[in-house]
Amino acid sequence: xxxxxxxxxxVVAAAALPLLGSDYAVGIGLSLAMWVALTQSWVLISGMAGxxxxxxxxxxxxxxxxxxxAWQQYPPWLAVLAGGIAAGVLALAIGWPVLRVRGPxxxxxxxxxxxxxxxxxxxxxxxxxxxxxVLFGGPDLQTLYWAMLGLAVAASVLTYVVRRSRFGGGLxxxxxxxxxxxxVGIPAAKLKLAAFALSAxxxxxxxxxxxxxxxxxxxxxxxxxxVSFTIVTMAVIGGSDDAPGPLFGAAFLVVLAETLWSTLPExxxxxxxxxxxxxxxxxxxxxxxxxxxxxxxxG
Amino acid sequence: MSLLSVEAAxxxxxxxxxxxxxxxxVAPGSITGVMGANGAGKTTLxxxxxxxxxxxxxxxxxxxxxVDGLPADRVCRLGIARTFQIVxxxxxxxxxxxxxxxxxxxRRRIRARGPAxxxxxxxxxxxxxxxRAHQAAGSLTLAGRKRxxxxxxxxxxxxxxxxxxxxxGLTATEVAEALAMIEDLRRRYDLTILVIEHVxxxxxxxxxxxxxxxxxxxxxxxxxxxxxxxxEVVDAYLGGGx
Ligand SMILES: Nc1ncnc2c1ncn2[C@@H]1O[C@H](COP(=O)(O)OP(=O)(O)O)[C@@H](O)[C@H]1O
Ligand SMILES: [Mg+2]
Numbered sequence: 001x002x003x004x005x006x007x008x009x010x011v012v013a014a015a016a017l018p019l020l021g022s023d024y025a026v027g028i029g030l031s032l033a034m035w036v037a038l039t040q041s042w043v044l045i046s047g048m049a050g051x052x053x054x055x056x057x058x059x060x061x062x063x064x065x066x067x068x069x070a071w072q073q074y075p076p077w078l079a080v081l082a083g084g085i086a087a088g089v090l091a092l093a094i095g096w097p098v099l100r101v102r103g104p105x106x107x108x109x110x111x112x113x114x115x116x117x118x119x120x121x122x123x124x125x126x127x128x129x130x131x132x133x134v135l136f137g138g139p140d141l142q143t144l145y146w147a148m149l150g151l152a153v154a155a156s157v158l159t160y161v162v163r164r165s166r167f168g169g170g171l172x173x174x175x176x177x178x179x180x181x182x183x184v185g186i187p188a189a190k191l192k193l194a195a196f197a198l199s200a201x202x203x204x205x206x207x208x209x210x211x212x213x214x215x216x217x218x219x220x221x222x223x224x225x226x227v228s229f230t231i232v233t234m235a236v237i238g239g240s241d242d243a244p245g246p247l248f249g250a251a252f253l254v255v256l257a258e259t260l261w262s263t264l265p266e267x268x269x270x271x272x273x274x275x276x277x278x279x280x281x282x283x284x285x286x287x288x289x290x291x292x293x294x295x296x297x298x299g
Numbered sequence: 300m301s302l303l304s305v306e307a308a309x310x311x312x313x314x315x316x317x318x319x320x321x322x323x324x325v326a327p328g329s330i331t332g333v334m335g336a337n338g339a340g341k342t343t344l345x346x347x348x349x350x351x352x353x354x355x356x357x358x359x360x361x362x363x364x365x366v367d368g369l370p371a372d373r374v375c376r377l378g379i380a381r382t383f384q385i386v387x388x389x390x391x392x393x394x395x396x397x398x399x400x401x402x403x404x405x406r407r408r409i410r411a412r413g414p415a416x417x418x419x420x421x422x423x424x425x426x427x428x429x430x431r432a433h434q435a436a437g438s439l440t441l442a443g444r445k446r447x448x449x450x451x452x453x454x455x456x457x458x459x460x461x462x463x464x465x466x467x468g469l470t471a472t473e474v475a476e477a478l479a480m481i482e483d484l485r486r487r488y489d490l491t492i493l494v495i496e497h498v499x500x501x502x503x504x505x506x507x508x509x510x511x512x513x514x515x516x517x518x519x520x521x522x523x524x525x526x527x528x529x530x531e532v533v534d535a536y537l538g539g540g541x
Pocket of ligand 1: 315338
């Protein structure tokens, strides 16, 4: 009972962040909440089912694009919702063919599909004669922050609940051995597709919110693969088997970025790469995995 | 009425015919042994029945329903469970979780974790794995993994159980134990069983009927006594015919 209370207190404290009156602090909070929401969502398909997506930015970008198209025609909250739904529908369309391949081929395909969608949007925007769009008059930073915090909490709860559900058990079995999973009656194709769609909805909403924060939409930037890489890095560093992992990973990298980025931006990129390699080699189950193993040994 | 009926099942891998028009009927409640040298097509026969592989020809009917070509998870939910000769545990999960997830899907489809664990414990007791329930499945010995294959298949609540060389590599005493276990499971769970085994003597004791495969063809089918004296079988097994 202690952990849920502590977490609830942390959420309340996070919600009170804007009271500090520092836009800088709220900006960092927004960034942290964004990465938590994205990485938790990614864990559903890639951590639990073991289908590593290297193209999750496509859902983020889709949500952002929906917001851009709906801008000043529909209320922003409706556009955020529509962005999430659009991302989920896109995941169903992509996942149906792509989830048939396993391992490295799947990883490469997700990357390729995300790049493809990016250039489709670039070309559509070009054909419309739009080269970058400006979104003025959106909600203020504080409101965006609270919305993003809500998504981070929702994504964390979703991962936590799925991990302990029958659905989550099926996904883990698929990760361990998909043929054996099917042999015990687990409808792998169905579960994978559901997990993929579920892992896309919140990133779509995140993208819709973030494009209001940046007030500018440029497809090459919004669909940048760096977003996908960062999600994977956070999941690897934090651990991708359960909800605490993305919390650790996102917090770790956001803090690292804040401390290094302003002073030594090159050092940040190098540190991120070095950390990724170190974790893959020496602690593939991430910070959370290490902590659980230590607790199991001492307890 | 047979529970399972295989009619002219054929499987080709490129130019190789692994299974060549094999037909057989399996009566409910029976134990049928499947014999044959390495590469005879035994595992392929199981894969076709369980939906792991699609047949190249023929038809397979289970309880009056056509199952060939159905995906493996559908076939399992209809009541056919198989074990894998090359064991495939969910290595990172505990032994208990391996079995519980099978009970939560499979034919039983128990939605809640609690009741699924009750079944899981019962099956672990029956297969002698209860003392290793909280161990990671990947840390079991080979004999333990073979038992886990059986436990996981049983937990799905099958009517037809396909056992693929679950006694391979066991000592004589362990084989005797395993035979007793299979007998016990059949009675307790009201099972129909197909069992692949190299150990001919084990099959002779256990089975009501035995089928013999040779280079993908069914060369004999009958009671253990009939098989033991069947000229083609004696030839294939004792006469150096592969
Ligand atoms: N997936 C596969 N691809 C190609 N050949 C296969 C495949 N599976 C089995 N075979 C071949 O089919 C034949 C029968 O194999 P199998 O059914 O495993 O035999 P058994 O179980 O009786 O030892 C063998 O020659 C084997 O090499
Ligand atoms: Mg075999």
